[in-house]
Amino acid sequence: MSDATVQQVQDEAVVHHSLLRRMGGGLRTFVRRSPMSAFWGVIAALIIVMAIIAPVLAPYPPLKSDFRAMTKAPTERHWFGTDQIGRDTLSRVIYGSRASLTVAVSAVVLGTTLGAFWGLASGYFGGRFDLVSQRIMEFLQSFPDLILAMAIAMALGAGFGTVIVAIAITRIPFGGRVIRSVVLSLKERAFVEAARGLGASHTRMMLRHILPQCIAPYLVLATTHLGVAIIIEASLGFLGVGIPPPQPTWGNMLADSLNAGLIPPWWLVLFPGGAITLTVLAFNLLGDGIRDALDPRLRGTA
Amino acid sequence: MPALLEVRGLTTRFRSSGGTVTAVDDVSFDVAQGETLAIVGESGSGKSVTALSILRLIPTPPGRIEAGQVLFEGQDLLTLDDAGIRAIRGSRIGMIFQEPMSSLNPALTIGLQVAEPIVEHRGATWRDALTRARGLLDRVRIPDAAQRLAAYPHQFSGGMRQRVMIAMAQACEPTLTIADEPTTALDVTVQAQILDLLKTRSEETGSALVLITHDLGVVARYASRVAVMYAGRIVEIAPARRLYRTPQHPYTRGLMQSVPRLDSDTAERLVPIEGQPPDLGRLPQGCAFAPRCRVVMPRCRTERPVLAQIADNHAAACFHHA
Numbered sequence: 001m002s003d004a005t006v007q008q009v010q011d012e013a014v015v016h017h018s019l020l021r022r023m024g025g026g027l028r029t030f031v032r033r034s035p036m037s038a039f040w041g042v043i044a045a046l047i048i049v050m051a052i053i054a055p056v057l058a059p060y061p062p063l064k065s066d067f068r069a070m071t072k073a074p075t076e077r078h079w080f081g082t083d084q085i086g087r088d089t090l091s092r093v094i095y096g097s098r099a100s101l102t103v104a105v106s107a108v109v110l111g112t113t114l115g116a117f118w119g120l121a122s123g124y125f126g127g128r129f130d131l132v133s134q135r136i137m138e139f140l141q142s143f144p145d146l147i148l149a150m151a152i153a154m155a156l157g158a159g160f161g162t163v164i165v166a167i168a169i170t171r172i173p174f175g176g177r178v179i180r181s182v183v184l185s186l187k188e189r190a191f192v193e194a195a196r197g198l199g200a201s202h203t204r205m206m207l208r209h210i211l212p213q214c215i216a217p218y219l220v221l222a223t224t225h226l227g228v229a230i231i232i233e234a235s236l237g238f239l240g241v242g243i244p245p246p247q248p249t250w251g252n253m254l255a256d257s258l259n260a261g262l263i264p265p266w267w268l269v270l271f272p273g274g275a276i277t278l279t280v281l282a283f284n285l286l287g288d289g290i291r292d293a294l295d296p297r298l299r300g301t302a
Numbered sequence: 303m304p305a306l307l308e309v310r311g312l313t314t315r316f317r318s319s320g321g322t323v324t325a326v327d328d329v330s331f332d333v334a335q336g337e338t339l340a341i342v343g344e345s346g347s348g349k350s351v352t353a354l355s356i357l358r359l360i361p362t363p364p365g366r367i368e369a370g371q372v373l374f375e376g377q378d379l380l381t382l383d384d385a386g387i388r389a390i391r392g393s394r395i396g397m398i399f400q401e402p403m404s405s406l407n408p409a410l411t412i413g414l415q416v417a418e419p420i421v422e423h424r425g426a427t428w429r430d431a432l433t434r435a436r437g438l439l440d441r442v443r444i445p446d447a448a449q450r451l452a453a454y455p456h457q458f459s460g461g462m463r464q465r466v467m468i469a470m471a472q473a474c475e476p477t478l479t480i481a482d483e484p485t486t487a488l489d490v491t492v493q494a495q496i497l498d499l500l501k502t503r504s505e506e507t508g509s510a511l512v513l514i515t516h517d518l519g520v521v522a523r524y525a526s527r528v529a530v531m532y533a534g535r536i537v538e539i540a541p542a543r544r545l546y547r548t549p550q551h552p553y554t555r556g557l558m559q560s561v562p563r564l565d566s567d568t569a570e571r572l573v574p575i576e577g578q579p580p581d582l583g584r585l586p587q588g589c590a591f592a593p594r595c596r597v598v599m600p601r602c603r604t605e606r607p608v609l610a611q612i613a614d615n616h617a618a619a620c621f622h623h624a
Contacts, residue, residue: 189404190399190400190401191404191405191406191407191408193359194397194399194405194406194467194470195407195418196359197359197392197397197399198391198392198396198397198418198419198422198470198471199388199389199390199391199422199423200388200418200422201388201422204422208410208418209407209410212409212410213408213409
């Protein structure tokens with residue numbers, strides 16, 4: 001074996017993380033073992049692609065009014081109908097996915113990650129820091145998600161960033177508690193003790209020995225909470241404290257539909273509502289599937 | 303010659319709902335440079351807690367080192383700050399744990415785990431540390447060391463994992479290695495290989511070895527000196543050869559008689575030590591071994607014998623020799 005090959009193998013030892021290495025083969029196994037979750041994964045992926053290439057897909061600009069067709073039921077020109085000022089519902093649903101997904105993904109990544117690191121430190125150090133941290137998380141969790149997000153969004157003032165921060169804050173305790181419990185059980189394992197015996201510092205123990213094993217629960221948590229975040233975002237929009245109009249979001253569209261009359265036209269309710277339902281369903285079921293795939297012991301539990 | 307490690311009056315207690323348990327009670331011993339000291343005793347005699355206390359690895363709470371000194375190269379490890387003790391662990395004192403199956407992180411490659419102490423303590427780059435890790439794996443006789451760097455612990459057998467643990471413990475060429483029952487979890491056939499390896503590696507690096515075990519066979523073959531522990535105390539300490547020929551404490555004698563010997567007359571029966579190891583929370587007032595002792599005297603039940611020199615390098619805690 002030449003020195004170059006040796007070096008290469010050695011570099012691989014550092015670079016390759018078990019999770020990354022298993023991903024290629026893991027994906028195939030995932031599709032074979034749980035075709036339903038894989039199906040919902042494809043739906044979720046399609047929704048994400050739709051958000052990215054919205055300008056290509058949408059037949060009309062989302063804010064353009066067609067004054068010849070106002071509050072029109074679905075036709076060949078407007079597949080999903082139009083709203084009371086003649087904007088194309090299909091285009092708005094497509095563009096709406098951008099706001100919903102951007103907000104949901106940013107909020108979940110921000111909130112769950114922050115919570116995860118907090119939980120990591122809390123579980124690892126324990127003691128008084130853990131006690132105080134857990135009380136703070138319980139305080140946050142004692143409010144219903146929507147009420148808390150609303151209060152924060154209103155306090156900070158309406159806007160794109162505000163909504164993200166508001167939803168992110170409601171996600172912190174979930175990330176924190178789940179990761180903390182994982183850390184608590186890992187901390188008692190012999191290899192953590194062994195690493196300590198060989199002089200690893202706290203940072204190294206947390207980041208190198210404990211954190212990698214938190215990735216699986218983190219992924220499951222994040223995917224499942226994407227659905228929750230989408231619902232909160234839509235609810236905030238519906239209640240008028242979300243992303244301000246005229247930017248189309250699914251929540252805003254539902255709120256607008258109420259202005260179209262005492263009984264809103266069915267297409268103004270069905271399509272944005274259906275988009276929310278489908279997206280939330282896709283992410284939740286995908287999350288369940290990932291959980292089952294990563295931790296077979298949890299199969300069948302909620 | 304000053305001793306490499308001097309343990310003086312080490313006392314470690316655990317608090318539990320059932321009261322306070324003194325797991326290690328006023329234990330003192332020395333380890334000279336390059337020597338192998340075995341600490342033997344049955345389960346619960348405090349031998350593992352002694353080892354963990356030296357490196358301050360006792361989980362606190364519930365455990366606490368309440369008294370004593372651990373002088374390593376003249377420096378008291380018990381008074382060091384966090385960073386100070388971390389700089390000793392894995393660098394100047396290597397530690398090998400009981401369970402090779404669970405002492406390696408299942409999510410990290412072998413190479414990374416062996417190289418880590420070198421990066422941590424020597425400030426080496428990962429690339430250099432991995433090159434050294436390859437050499438270390440070679441030296442603990444892991445075949446194809448270069449390829450094995452990228453392997454994960456589950457791809458290794460128990461014996462191989464313990465070899466990896468030895469490589470990790472000796473990565474920074476410590477002057478002292480503590481092995482806490484390194485072969486308990488392994489097949490008998492692998493045990494000898496691991497111990498031979500441990501011994502050779504210690505000799506190669508000039509490292510002293512504290513070998514914690516309950517296996518007297520292991521002791522006879524590998525240790526130069528032996529400390530026998532009972533109920534948290536050292537009851538007898540002597541050079542290995544001497545201890546085997548002339549055990550002085552009734553407990554040590556009991557241990558010797560309860561081990562089958564290949565060279566003995568087959569008609570000779572094994573003599574077990576009667577009774578159970580004592581409950582550390584409720585030790586008798588006198589000698590802890592008195593309730594099981596064959597030669598117990600009235601005095602043993604009221605007074606506690608201290609470890610006293612009975613010959614050169616040979617001390618026992620028994621009134622029969624006071």
